[in-house]
Amino acid sequence: MxxxxxxxxxxxxxxxxxxxxxxxxxxxxxxxxxxDFSYFVDRGIYQTRKDPISVNIFSQSGAEWRSARAKFTTIFSSAKMRAMFPMVLDCAAGLDGALENVNQGSDVDTLEMMGCYTTDVIGSCAFGISCNSFKHPDAEFRRMGRKHFEEFTVRDQINLFLSINSPGLADWLGLSNVQQDVAEFFAKSIKDTVEFRENNAVRRNDLLQLLIDTKNSTDDVDDIAAHFDTSATTASMTLYEMSRSSEAQEKAREEIVRIFKKYNDEITYEGIAEMKYLGQAVDETLRLWPPVxxxxxxxxxxxxxxxxxxxxxxxxxxxxxxxGLHYDQQYxxxxxxxxxxxxxxxxxxxxxxxxxxPFGEGPRNCIALRFGLMQVKIALATILRKYRVSLSPKTVTPLGMDPDTFVLHTINKVYLNFERIEDDAVRL
Ligand code: HEM
Missing domain, CATH: 3.30.43.20 (Uridine Diphospho-n-acetylenolpyruvylglucosamine Reductase; domain 2)
Structure with missing residues (x-):
């Protein structure tokens, strides 16, 4: 081979x-x-008991992981996803509103734009917080999310090096490969929200509520927050590829407009599932640009x-x-x-x-595969329905892949231009 x-x-x-x-x-x-999964249950990610935040479903091993996985599997069932659907739509409305304010022809940093959207989704669905990242791009939630994925100090890098090469020493020293201020921020956000709900008898159909109701630890919620970057990368790279293929973009748009029309101009759970071509475009993007x-x-x-x-x-x-497998010409x-x-x-x-x-495979695959694809498709449908997307001359290609980030990021930023399509055309 x-x-x-x-x-x-x-x-x-x-x-x-x-x-x-x-x-x-x-x-x-x-x-x-x-x-033969039973020989290979663990991922081998460093964790230390001296820092509870480093212990989460992604890094857990053996029996601990099995029990966490069982708990999360119910949380990502279709019924629960349907319940969270309106919250994702609210965040897509924020994205739609932000695009209205973009001047025609201006260069939009697409990963940052999708990062604001996925931050809002996670804030709403996991933490029960309305982040409004588009209105407040420097609000703490977005800033911490950005920091988690993009800013690594020398100390973070030393911690990471030791946790990979000498986990025993790192554990003895109590080193954590999670940035402490980021971890503490997310932990405090959860604690405050749980307290608020308990004191004010407030309930919401979100992930945090499911953990509270099932009397489970809410510690894993901040692990969930760590995954929103994967969806932001996927959505942003799909737009990039569409900007380079007007044929694919028009085909996707025709499908989106047709399905919007079928469902009275609304995005529905069923409608999103029916957007087959859009789904293919996302699948192919995940082949060329797999976030992990x-x-x-x-x-x-x-x-x-x-x-x-x-x-x-x-x-x-x-x-x-x-x-390597995704780029192998044999397949x-x-x-x-x-x-x-x-x-x-x-x-x-x-x-x-x-x-x-792109989502791994077997019993330890991505637990939120359908949720991830759902939020990506909602964002893309919201954008492509109303805007023609083209590559800005400011984008330097080839984009390159940054070797220093855990979730795939390109070295050069993707800047796109968004041209509004006349309303009549959108409504066919
Ligand atoms: C397009 C978006 C996403 C992609 C491409 C993606 C990809 C992945 C991959 C490759 C893995 C490792 C699978 C393996 O080792 O076999 C994983 C695990 C995981 N993902 Fe995702 N993910 C996405 C979205 C999300 C979202 C939105 C969440 C949470 C809301 C999430 C939560 C998790 C969790 C908790 C695990 C660990 C599962 C375990 O160890 O049992 N992912 N994801």
């Missing part, structure tokens, strides 16, 4: 000082993520790789190269071309399983 220039199914890399086994063959990936570019699993018992002489020793971290002909038709009904069935992993 030929993955990203390799001529092998297996390989090894050092991350810092620690060796990792790289699985470049989807068949091995399938075994590790699903069939590599996945890890730690081997918890010695494990023999199927049809090979290799035994993976207990304690070894296995690395799954999502980006994706002409891999650098953005082409939503790869994900239509017909082509979908011909795909090699486990060569497409």
């Amino acid at each position: 030929n993955s990203g220039g390799w001529d092998t199914d297996l390989g090894g890399v050092f991350l810092g000082l620690r060796p990792h086994l790289v699985l470049a063959d989807p068949a091995y990936v399938k075994d590790v993520m699903t069939k 570019t590599t996945l890890t699993r730690v081997c918890t018992r010695d494990y023999k790789l199927n049809e090979s002489d290799l035994t993976v020793k207990k304690g070894v971290t296995v690395l799954i190269p999502v980006l 994706w002909p002409d891999p650098l071309r953005w082409d939503p038709s790869r994900f239509n009904e017909e082509n979908r069935n011909d795909r090699t399983p486990f060569a497409y992993l």
Whole structure:
């Protein structure tokens, strides 16, 4: 096989000082993520008991993770998502309002715009807080979200280095790879909201309420907040790709306008699900720009790789190269071309399983896959219905991928221009 220039199914890399086994063959990936998952339950993310905030569903291992996962699975059920749908729509209305104030032809930093929207969504659905990030871009909630993903001090980097290379020492020193002011801010926001609701008998159909009602710890809510950047990247990169393909953009817009019309000019849960082409465009964007570019699993018992002489020793971290698989021409002909038709009904069935992993796979995959896609599609439908999107000359291409961020960010910013479409055309 030929993955990203390799001529092998297996390989090894050092991350810092620690060796990792790289699985470049989807068949091995399938075994590790699903069939033999019981050997590979843990992600191997550093956590320390000295900092409770570092212990969350993403980093937990074994039995602790299983119980957290069971709790969150009910929270992201379809019924609960439907209940949160109106809250997401409110945030999309904020996005719509913000676009009305954008001067035609001005250059919009698209990731920042989508970051404001996903901050509002998480603030509303997870914390029960109205952030209004578009009106107050420097409000604490948005500032902390931005800091969490974009600003790393030398101290943060040293902590991260030690937590990867010498977790025992890092634990002994009580080091945390979560920025303390960010973590404390989110923890305090949750505490204040819980207290307010309890003292004033206020209820809301959101995630925090579900945790309160099921008498679960609300600590995991700030872990949820850490994931909003993935959706912001997805929405922003889909707009970028659409700005470079007017044909795809028009096709998506026709579909959006038709479905808006069918549902009396409103965005509905059913309508969003019916936007198939828009869904394909997002799926293809997640192939070219997967927010999480590599996945890890730690081997918890010695494990023999199927049809090979290799035994993976207990304690070894296995690395799954999502980006490498997504760019492998063996599975994706002409891999650098953005082409939503790869994900239509017909082509979908011909795909090699486990060569497409934007949400991971198996029992430890993204728990909020449908919620993530829902909020992205709502934002895109809101924008594309009314605006023609084009690439600003200010955008420097190729965009490049920033090696220093956990969630994929481009090195150069994506600036887009938004041209308002006449109302008559929008209403067909
Ligand atoms: C387009 C948006 C998103 C993408 C691409 C994405 C991607 C991922 C990926 C790749 C993983 C690791 C899966 C694995 O190891 O197999 C993951 C895990 C996770 N994601 Fe997402 N995610 C998105 C949105 C969200 C949102 C909005 C939330 C929360 C509201 C969320 C919550 C989580 C959690 C809690 C986990 C850990 C699950 C576990 O360990 O059991 N994700 N996500």
